[in-house]
Amino acid sequence: MPDPTPQLFTPLKLAGLTLPNRVVVSPMCMYSARGGLANDFHLVHLGQYALAGAGLIFSEAAAVSPEGRISPEDLGLWADEHIVPLGRITDFVHAQGGRIGVQLAHAGRKASTYAPWRGKGAVAHEYGGWAVVGPDTRPYASSFATPNAMTTEDIARTVRNFVSAAQRAEMAGFDAVEIHAAHGYLLHEFLSPLSNSRDDQYGGSFENRVRFVLEVTRAVRTAWPTHKPLFVRLSATDWAPGGWDEEQTVALARLLATEGVDVLDLSSGGLTPEQQITPGPAYQLPFAAAVKRAVPDLTVMTVGMIDTPERAETALQDGHADLIALARPFLGDPHWVQHAAHRMGVPFDPVPQYARGTRLD
Ligand SMILES: Cc1cc2nc3c(=O)[nH]c(=O)nc-3n(C[C@H](O)[C@H](O)[C@H](O)COP(=O)(O)O)c2cc1C
Numbered sequence: 184m185p186d187p188t189p190q191l192f193t194p195l196k197l198a199g200l201t202l203p204n205r206v207v208v209s210p211m212c213m214y215s216a217r218g219g220l221a222n223d224f225h226l227v228h229l230g231q232y233a234l235a236g237a238g239l240i241f242s243e244a245a246a247v248s249p250e251g252r253i254s255p256e257d258l259g260l261w262a263d264e265h266i267v268p269l270g271r272i273t274d275f276v277h278a279q280g281g282r283i284g285v286q287l288a289h290a291g292r293k294a295s296t297y298a299p300w301r302g303k304g305a306v307a308h309e310y311g312g313w314a315v316v317g318p319d320t321r322p323y324a325s326s327f328a329t330p331n332a333m334t335t336e337d338i339a340r341t342v343r344n345f346v347s348a349a350q351r352a353e354m355a356g357f358d359a360v361e362i363h364a365a366h367g368y369l370l371h372e373f374l375s376p377l378s379n380s381r382d383d384q385y386g387g388s389f390e391n392r393v394r395f396v397l398e399v400t401r402a403v404r405t406a407w408p409t410h411k412p413l414f415v416r417l418s419a420t421d422w423a424p425g426g427w428d429e430e431q432t433v434a435l436a437r438l439l440a441t442e443g444v445d446v447l448d449l450s451s452g453g454l455t456p457e458q459q460i461t462p463g464p465a466y467q468l469p470f471a472a473a474v475k476r477a478v479p480d481l482t483v484m485t486v487g488m489i490d491t492p493e494r495a496e497t498a499l500q501d502g503h504a505d506l507i508a509l510a511r512p513f514l515g516d517p518h519w520v521q522h523a524a525h526r527m528g529v530p531f532d533p534v535p536q537y538a539r540g541t542r543l544d
Pocket residue numbers: 209210211212213243244286363365366416450486487488489508509510511512
Protein backbone atom coordinates (compact mmCIF):
# COMPACT_ATOMS: atom_id res chain seq x y z
CA MET A 184 0.00 0.00 0.00
CA PRO A 185 1.52 3.39 -0.93
CA ASP A 186 2.09 5.70 2.00
CA PRO A 187 0.01 7.75 2.36
CA THR A 188 -2.92 5.86 0.81
CA PRO A 189 -4.36 7.89 -2.07
CA GLN A 190 -7.46 9.68 -0.85
CA LEU A 191 -9.40 8.14 -3.72
CA PHE A 192 -9.09 4.84 -1.85
CA THR A 193 -9.94 6.06 1.63
CA PRO A 194 -13.40 5.27 3.03
CA LEU A 195 -16.04 7.91 3.57
CA LYS A 196 -18.92 7.67 6.04
CA LEU A 197 -22.19 9.25 4.94
CA ALA A 198 -24.86 9.03 7.65
CA GLY A 199 -24.88 5.29 8.40
CA LEU A 200 -23.33 4.25 5.09
CA THR A 201 -19.59 3.78 4.65
CA LEU A 202 -18.21 3.94 1.14
CA PRO A 203 -14.98 1.98 0.65
CA ASN A 204 -13.60 4.51 -1.83
CA ARG A 205 -14.47 7.94 -3.24
CA VAL A 206 -15.48 6.92 -6.76
CA VAL A 207 -19.17 7.14 -7.60
CA VAL A 208 -20.95 5.97 -10.74
CA SER A 209 -22.87 9.08 -11.81
CA PRO A 210 -26.54 8.67 -12.79
CA MET A 211 -26.91 7.82 -16.47
CA CYS A 212 -30.20 7.42 -18.32
CA MET A 213 -29.97 4.35 -20.47
CA TYR A 214 -33.42 4.64 -22.09
CA SER A 215 -33.96 0.90 -21.80
CA ALA A 216 -37.03 0.56 -19.55
CA ARG A 217 -40.65 -0.05 -20.57
CA GLY A 218 -43.42 1.30 -18.34
CA GLY A 219 -40.70 2.50 -15.97
CA LEU A 220 -39.80 -1.10 -15.10
CA ALA A 221 -36.18 -2.16 -14.61
CA ASN A 222 -35.23 -5.30 -16.53
CA ASP A 223 -32.22 -7.51 -17.27
CA PHE A 224 -30.47 -4.62 -18.99
CA HIS A 225 -30.43 -2.61 -15.77
CA LEU A 226 -29.33 -5.61 -13.70
CA VAL A 227 -26.37 -6.27 -15.97
CA HIS A 228 -25.51 -2.60 -16.54
CA LEU A 229 -25.60 -1.55 -12.87
CA GLY A 230 -24.49 -4.94 -11.56
CA GLN A 231 -21.23 -4.76 -13.51
CA TYR A 232 -20.14 -1.73 -11.46
CA ALA A 233 -20.67 -3.68 -8.23
CA LEU A 234 -18.50 -6.49 -9.55
CA ALA A 235 -15.88 -3.87 -10.44
CA GLY A 236 -15.74 -2.24 -6.98
CA ALA A 237 -17.22 1.25 -7.45
CA GLY A 238 -17.59 3.03 -4.09
CA LEU A 239 -21.24 3.87 -4.78
CA ILE A 240 -23.35 3.21 -7.84
CA PHE A 241 -26.16 5.56 -8.80
CA SER A 242 -28.90 4.29 -11.04
CA GLU A 243 -30.18 6.57 -13.74
CA ALA A 244 -32.93 9.13 -13.10
CA ALA A 245 -36.13 7.37 -12.01
CA ALA A 246 -39.26 9.39 -12.74
CA VAL A 247 -41.48 10.18 -9.74
CA SER A 248 -44.54 10.44 -12.01
CA PRO A 249 -45.23 9.23 -15.56
CA GLU A 250 -45.36 12.76 -17.03
CA GLY A 251 -41.95 13.42 -15.44
CA ARG A 252 -40.21 10.98 -17.78
CA ILE A 253 -37.77 12.35 -20.34
CA SER A 254 -38.82 9.57 -22.71
CA PRO A 255 -41.09 6.52 -22.66
CA GLU A 256 -37.98 4.40 -21.97
CA ASP A 257 -37.08 6.05 -18.63
CA LEU A 258 -36.87 4.15 -15.39
CA GLY A 259 -39.68 4.89 -12.92
CA LEU A 260 -40.54 4.85 -9.23
CA TRP A 261 -44.07 6.21 -9.54
CA ALA A 262 -45.82 2.88 -8.90
CA ASP A 263 -45.45 -0.03 -6.51
CA GLU A 264 -44.86 -2.41 -9.42
CA HIS A 265 -41.43 -0.78 -9.87
CA ILE A 266 -40.18 -1.97 -6.48
CA VAL A 267 -39.54 -5.68 -7.06
CA PRO A 268 -37.51 -5.37 -10.30
CA LEU A 269 -35.31 -2.71 -8.65
CA GLY A 270 -35.00 -4.87 -5.55
CA ARG A 271 -33.50 -7.59 -7.69
CA ILE A 272 -30.74 -5.15 -8.65
CA THR A 273 -30.05 -3.88 -5.12
CA ASP A 274 -29.94 -7.50 -3.87
CA PHE A 275 -27.36 -8.36 -6.49
CA VAL A 276 -25.23 -5.29 -5.73
CA HIS A 277 -25.35 -5.98 -1.99
CA ALA A 278 -24.43 -9.64 -2.51
CA GLN A 279 -21.24 -8.40 -4.19
CA GLY A 280 -20.46 -6.10 -1.26
CA GLY A 281 -21.52 -2.99 -3.18
CA ARG A 282 -23.73 0.03 -2.46
CA ILE A 283 -26.35 1.52 -4.72
CA GLY A 284 -28.45 4.69 -4.80
CA VAL A 285 -31.24 5.90 -7.05
CA GLN A 286 -31.83 9.36 -8.48
CA LEU A 287 -35.39 10.70 -8.14
CA ALA A 288 -36.39 12.94 -10.99
CA HIS A 289 -39.07 14.90 -12.80
CA ALA A 290 -38.16 16.21 -16.25
CA GLY A 291 -40.64 19.14 -16.21
CA ARG A 292 -40.73 20.97 -19.54
CA LYS A 293 -37.98 18.73 -20.93
CA ALA A 294 -40.22 15.64 -20.61
CA SER A 295 -41.97 13.69 -23.36
CA THR A 296 -39.12 13.55 -25.86
CA TYR A 297 -37.75 10.74 -27.89
CA ALA A 298 -34.96 8.74 -26.33
CA PRO A 299 -31.76 10.02 -27.98
CA TRP A 300 -31.36 6.84 -29.99
CA ARG A 301 -34.73 7.54 -31.70
CA GLY A 302 -33.58 10.91 -33.06
CA LYS A 303 -32.44 13.94 -31.12
CA GLY A 304 -34.66 16.82 -30.11
CA ALA A 305 -37.92 15.42 -31.35
CA VAL A 306 -41.09 15.50 -29.27
CA ALA A 307 -42.55 12.13 -28.42
CA HIS A 308 -46.13 13.28 -29.09
CA GLU A 309 -45.89 11.77 -32.53
CA TYR A 310 -45.84 8.29 -31.08
CA GLY A 311 -47.83 8.77 -27.90
CA GLY A 312 -46.21 11.43 -25.77
CA TRP A 313 -47.92 13.27 -22.95
CA ALA A 314 -48.69 16.80 -21.75
CA VAL A 315 -45.76 18.36 -19.93
CA VAL A 316 -45.60 20.79 -17.01
CA GLY A 317 -43.24 23.59 -15.96
CA PRO A 318 -43.09 26.75 -13.88
CA ASP A 319 -44.69 28.69 -16.77
CA THR A 320 -45.79 28.02 -20.35
CA ARG A 321 -42.48 28.62 -22.12
CA PRO A 322 -41.01 25.54 -23.80
CA TYR A 323 -37.33 24.56 -23.46
CA ALA A 324 -36.92 24.95 -27.24
CA SER A 325 -39.23 25.17 -30.22
CA SER A 326 -39.02 21.41 -30.88
CA PHE A 327 -40.15 20.66 -27.30
CA ALA A 328 -43.71 20.50 -25.96
CA THR A 329 -45.36 23.66 -24.61
CA PRO A 330 -45.75 23.13 -20.86
CA ASN A 331 -48.81 23.74 -18.72
CA ALA A 332 -47.89 26.09 -15.87
CA MET A 333 -48.10 24.14 -12.61
CA THR A 334 -50.77 25.13 -10.10
CA THR A 335 -49.92 25.11 -6.39
CA GLU A 336 -51.93 21.84 -6.20
CA ASP A 337 -49.69 20.37 -8.95
CA ILE A 338 -46.64 21.42 -6.92
CA ALA A 339 -48.00 19.87 -3.70
CA ARG A 340 -48.82 16.64 -5.57
CA THR A 341 -45.31 16.54 -7.04
CA VAL A 342 -43.79 16.91 -3.56
CA ARG A 343 -45.91 13.92 -2.51
CA ASN A 344 -44.74 12.01 -5.60
CA PHE A 345 -41.09 12.54 -4.60
CA VAL A 346 -41.93 11.23 -1.12
CA SER A 347 -43.72 8.12 -2.45
CA ALA A 348 -40.81 7.46 -4.80
CA ALA A 349 -38.35 7.72 -1.89
CA GLN A 350 -40.48 5.29 0.15
CA ARG A 351 -40.45 2.84 -2.77
CA ALA A 352 -36.68 3.32 -3.07
CA GLU A 353 -36.38 2.30 0.58
CA MET A 354 -38.60 -0.76 -0.01
CA ALA A 355 -36.45 -1.67 -3.02
CA GLY A 356 -33.37 -1.65 -0.76
CA PHE A 357 -31.46 1.36 -2.06
CA ASP A 358 -28.69 2.73 0.18
CA ALA A 359 -28.98 6.35 -0.94
CA VAL A 360 -31.29 8.64 -2.89
CA GLU A 361 -30.46 11.71 -4.89
CA ILE A 362 -32.97 14.46 -5.69
CA HIS A 363 -32.36 15.61 -9.25
CA ALA A 364 -32.54 19.41 -9.22
CA ALA A 365 -30.12 19.96 -12.10
CA HIS A 366 -29.82 19.89 -15.90
CA GLY A 367 -32.87 21.99 -16.72
CA TYR A 368 -35.38 19.51 -15.33
CA LEU A 369 -38.38 20.49 -13.21
CA LEU A 370 -36.77 21.59 -9.92
CA HIS A 371 -33.98 23.46 -11.74
CA GLU A 372 -36.64 25.16 -13.91
CA PHE A 373 -38.13 26.64 -10.73
CA LEU A 374 -34.70 27.77 -9.49
CA SER A 375 -33.68 29.72 -12.56
CA PRO A 376 -35.01 33.20 -13.33
CA LEU A 377 -34.63 32.28 -17.02
CA SER A 378 -37.33 29.59 -16.84
CA ASN A 379 -39.46 30.76 -13.90
CA SER A 380 -41.61 33.86 -14.51
CA ARG A 381 -44.22 33.04 -11.84
CA ASP A 382 -45.61 35.79 -9.67
CA ASP A 383 -46.82 33.57 -6.82
CA GLN A 384 -44.87 32.20 -3.82
CA TYR A 385 -42.85 29.92 -6.16
CA GLY A 386 -41.43 32.65 -8.41
CA GLY A 387 -39.67 35.99 -8.37
CA SER A 388 -37.32 36.33 -5.37
CA PHE A 389 -34.57 33.84 -4.53
CA GLU A 390 -36.60 32.69 -1.50
CA ASN A 391 -39.58 31.95 -3.75
CA ARG A 392 -37.62 30.19 -6.51
CA VAL A 393 -35.92 27.81 -4.04
CA ARG A 394 -39.20 27.02 -2.24
CA PHE A 395 -40.12 23.99 -4.38
CA VAL A 396 -36.73 22.26 -4.07
CA LEU A 397 -36.67 22.94 -0.31
CA GLU A 398 -40.19 21.50 0.08
CA VAL A 399 -39.19 18.37 -1.85
CA THR A 400 -35.97 18.02 0.15
CA ARG A 401 -37.69 18.47 3.52
CA ALA A 402 -40.44 15.98 2.65
CA VAL A 403 -38.05 13.36 1.24
CA ARG A 404 -35.70 13.75 4.22
CA THR A 405 -38.60 13.07 6.57
CA ALA A 406 -39.60 9.92 4.66
CA TRP A 407 -36.08 8.65 3.91
CA PRO A 408 -34.36 6.83 6.80
CA THR A 409 -31.95 9.06 8.74
CA HIS A 410 -29.20 6.42 8.57
CA LYS A 411 -29.25 6.56 4.76
CA PRO A 412 -27.63 9.50 2.96
CA LEU A 413 -29.61 12.02 0.94
CA PHE A 414 -27.90 13.61 -2.07
CA VAL A 415 -29.11 16.63 -4.03
CA ARG A 416 -27.78 17.37 -7.52
CA LEU A 417 -27.75 21.01 -8.60
CA SER A 418 -26.63 22.75 -11.73
CA ALA A 419 -24.35 25.35 -10.15
CA THR A 420 -24.82 27.72 -13.10
CA ASP A 421 -26.94 28.06 -16.22
CA TRP A 422 -23.89 29.37 -18.12
CA ALA A 423 -26.20 32.16 -19.31
CA PRO A 424 -26.53 35.83 -18.35
CA GLY A 425 -29.34 36.50 -15.86
CA GLY A 426 -29.62 32.83 -14.95
CA TRP A 427 -28.96 30.69 -11.89
CA ASP A 428 -25.33 31.09 -10.82
CA GLU A 429 -22.62 30.14 -8.32
CA GLU A 430 -23.65 32.76 -5.76
CA GLN A 431 -27.23 31.46 -5.64
CA THR A 432 -25.92 27.89 -5.53
CA VAL A 433 -23.86 28.66 -2.43
CA ALA A 434 -26.85 30.36 -0.80
CA LEU A 435 -29.05 27.34 -1.56
CA ALA A 436 -26.32 24.97 -0.35
CA ARG A 437 -26.48 26.67 3.08
CA LEU A 438 -30.23 26.09 3.20
CA LEU A 439 -29.98 22.47 2.03
CA ALA A 440 -27.40 21.74 4.74
CA THR A 441 -29.94 22.78 7.37
CA GLU A 442 -32.52 20.42 5.79
CA GLY A 443 -30.40 17.36 6.49
CA VAL A 444 -28.89 16.91 3.04
CA ASP A 445 -25.74 14.79 3.33
CA VAL A 446 -24.14 15.35 -0.06
CA LEU A 447 -24.39 18.16 -2.58
CA ASP A 448 -23.60 16.91 -6.08
CA LEU A 449 -22.52 19.83 -8.25
CA SER A 450 -23.07 19.71 -11.96
CA SER A 451 -24.02 22.59 -14.28
CA GLY A 452 -26.06 23.65 -17.29
CA GLY A 453 -28.98 22.08 -19.12
CA LEU A 454 -31.45 24.92 -18.53
CA THR A 455 -31.21 26.56 -21.92
CA PRO A 456 -29.95 25.49 -25.35
CA GLU A 457 -28.03 28.81 -25.50
CA GLN A 458 -25.29 27.92 -22.97
CA GLN A 459 -22.03 29.89 -23.07
CA ILE A 460 -19.48 27.22 -22.17
CA THR A 461 -16.86 25.00 -23.75
CA PRO A 462 -16.33 22.24 -21.17
CA GLY A 463 -12.76 21.24 -20.32
CA PRO A 464 -11.18 18.85 -17.79
CA ALA A 465 -12.78 19.07 -14.31
CA TYR A 466 -14.66 22.18 -15.45
CA GLN A 467 -17.28 21.88 -12.70
CA LEU A 468 -14.79 21.39 -9.86
CA PRO A 469 -14.64 25.13 -8.97
CA PHE A 470 -18.34 24.97 -7.99
CA ALA A 471 -17.69 22.09 -5.60
CA ALA A 472 -14.74 24.00 -4.16
CA ALA A 473 -16.83 27.14 -3.67
CA VAL A 474 -19.54 25.23 -1.78
CA LYS A 475 -16.98 23.38 0.34
CA ARG A 476 -15.37 26.68 1.33
CA ALA A 477 -18.70 28.31 2.19
CA VAL A 478 -20.49 25.33 3.78
CA PRO A 479 -17.81 23.14 5.39
CA ASP A 480 -20.42 20.85 7.01
CA LEU A 481 -21.68 19.63 3.65
CA THR A 482 -20.03 16.73 1.86
CA VAL A 483 -19.49 17.73 -1.75
CA MET A 484 -19.35 15.62 -4.91
CA THR A 485 -17.91 16.85 -8.18
CA VAL A 486 -18.60 15.48 -11.65
CA GLY A 487 -17.64 16.29 -15.20
CA MET A 488 -14.69 15.33 -17.36
CA ILE A 489 -12.60 13.91 -14.54
CA ASP A 490 -11.12 11.27 -16.74
CA THR A 491 -7.95 10.23 -14.94
CA PRO A 492 -7.27 8.93 -11.40
CA GLU A 493 -4.62 11.64 -11.02
CA ARG A 494 -7.16 14.40 -11.71
CA ALA A 495 -9.58 12.82 -9.25
CA GLU A 496 -6.88 12.47 -6.58
CA THR A 497 -5.78 16.10 -7.00
CA ALA A 498 -9.37 17.31 -6.56
CA LEU A 499 -9.55 15.42 -3.25
CA GLN A 500 -6.08 16.40 -2.02
CA ASP A 501 -6.68 20.08 -2.80
CA GLY A 502 -9.79 19.87 -0.62
CA HIS A 503 -12.02 20.89 -3.51
CA ALA A 504 -14.36 17.88 -3.27
CA ASP A 505 -15.00 14.83 -1.07
CA LEU A 506 -16.39 12.49 -3.72
CA ILE A 507 -15.74 12.06 -7.43
CA ALA A 508 -18.56 11.03 -9.75
CA LEU A 509 -17.80 9.70 -13.20
CA ALA A 510 -20.26 8.99 -15.98
CA ARG A 511 -18.73 8.53 -19.44
CA PRO A 512 -15.44 7.11 -18.12
CA PHE A 513 -17.46 4.23 -16.61
CA LEU A 514 -19.23 3.60 -19.91
CA GLY A 515 -15.82 3.28 -21.58
CA ASP A 516 -14.21 1.31 -18.77
CA PRO A 517 -16.52 -0.33 -16.21
CA HIS A 518 -13.35 -1.41 -14.33
CA TRP A 519 -12.15 2.20 -13.97
CA VAL A 520 -11.72 1.90 -10.18
CA GLN A 521 -9.68 -1.28 -10.44
CA HIS A 522 -7.46 0.24 -13.12
CA ALA A 523 -7.03 3.40 -11.03
CA ALA A 524 -5.95 1.28 -8.05
CA HIS A 525 -3.45 -0.57 -10.21
CA ARG A 526 -1.96 2.71 -11.49
CA MET A 527 -1.70 4.09 -7.96
CA GLY A 528 -0.20 0.94 -6.49
CA VAL A 529 -3.17 0.25 -4.23
CA PRO A 530 -4.07 -3.39 -3.54
CA PHE A 531 -7.63 -3.77 -4.66
CA ASP A 532 -9.98 -6.70 -4.82
CA PRO A 533 -13.29 -5.64 -6.32
CA VAL A 534 -15.19 -8.75 -5.24
CA PRO A 535 -14.80 -9.18 -1.47
CA GLN A 536 -16.39 -12.64 -1.46
CA TYR A 537 -13.56 -13.91 -3.61
CA ALA A 538 -10.95 -12.18 -1.45
CA ARG A 539 -12.35 -13.90 1.64
CA GLY A 540 -12.07 -17.23 -0.11
CA THR A 541 -15.73 -18.00 0.42
CA ARG A 542 -16.67 -18.04 -3.24
CA LEU A 543 -13.87 -19.98 -4.87
CA ASP A 544 -16.09 -22.85 -5.96
C1 LIG B 1 -25.59 8.56 -21.26
C2 LIG B 1 -25.71 9.60 -20.17
C3 LIG B 1 -26.87 9.67 -19.41
C4 LIG B 1 -26.98 10.59 -18.36
N1 LIG B 1 -28.10 10.58 -17.56
C5 LIG B 1 -28.13 11.36 -16.44
C6 LIG B 1 -29.15 11.21 -15.48
O1 LIG B 1 -30.03 10.34 -15.56
N2 LIG B 1 -29.14 12.05 -14.41
C7 LIG B 1 -28.17 12.99 -14.24
O2 LIG B 1 -28.19 13.72 -13.26
N3 LIG B 1 -27.16 13.11 -15.11
C8 LIG B 1 -27.10 12.31 -16.20
N4 LIG B 1 -26.03 12.39 -17.04
C9 LIG B 1 -24.93 13.30 -16.71
C10 LIG B 1 -23.83 12.54 -15.95
O3 LIG B 1 -24.30 12.04 -14.71
C11 LIG B 1 -22.61 13.44 -15.70
O4 LIG B 1 -23.00 14.50 -14.86
C12 LIG B 1 -22.02 14.02 -16.99
O5 LIG B 1 -21.97 13.03 -18.02
C13 LIG B 1 -20.61 14.58 -16.78
O6 LIG B 1 -19.76 13.56 -16.26
P1 LIG B 1 -18.67 12.78 -17.18
O7 LIG B 1 -17.82 13.84 -17.84
O8 LIG B 1 -17.91 11.93 -16.22
O9 LIG B 1 -19.43 12.00 -18.21
C14 LIG B 1 -25.92 11.49 -18.11
C15 LIG B 1 -24.76 11.43 -18.90
C16 LIG B 1 -24.63 10.49 -19.90
C17 LIG B 1 -23.34 10.43 -20.68
